[in-house]
Amino acid sequence: MAVPEARKRFRMFTFSHLKFEIYRVEQERISFDEGHVQWYISSPVNEFLMKIAQRTAKLDTLLLAGARFEIDRVELVKEVHFSSEMSFTAISPITVTTNTNKRNPNPHYLRHTEIGFAEAVRDNLIKKHMIIYNTNPKDDTLSFTFDQEYVRKR
Incomplete structure (x- = not known):
């Protein structure tokens, strides 16, 4: 199987739900007025993460699902080193x-x-x-x- 064809079949990234500091649920929708929101993007492809981080860090705002978010900061989370037994929670x-x-x-x-x-x-x-x-x-x-x-x- 050729790599380009295989890459079409697999997403090499995932992202978390938005994690709101303060929110409320109104008619089955999440609403918020203020507070910080965290959003994680993960990938085993470091170059992809670096490009996303660099480009996002240059932005003042990010538009997601019609909502405009002010970008406070962009961070790269330290790489996890795996051991023979671990516990983790998936971000999606x-x-x-x-x-x-x-x-x-x-x-x-x-x-x-x-x-x-x-x-x-x-x-x-x-x-x-x-x-x-x-x-x-x-x-x-x-x-x-x-x-x-x-x-x-x-």
Whole structure:
């Protein structure tokens, strides 16, 4: 599989929901008048993050979904160093798809409760590693469990 074709299939970034300091919910919409808002963008491609940070830092405001935000500061968060066992919270929902039904070209989005979800996430991460670094990971053992209490609250 050629890298350019593969890059079309995988998003190499993700972003968080807006994290409001002060907000209210009005008719199923979030409203705010003041306070700080945090927004995280993440990617394994450092060059992408650097360009986003540099360009955003030059702006006075950012328009998102029709709302204008004043930019106070742009920061690069320190890179995480992985260990053999870690806990983390995803900044956006983890989604993976499968297409086992050849008659239906639409992908099936796996829920975290479905058999094969963890394996699909693992395979997805390994494929992305191969696309970015053009080599398989040195160690492809990866397993994870979900904090059921956290999932239940969502």
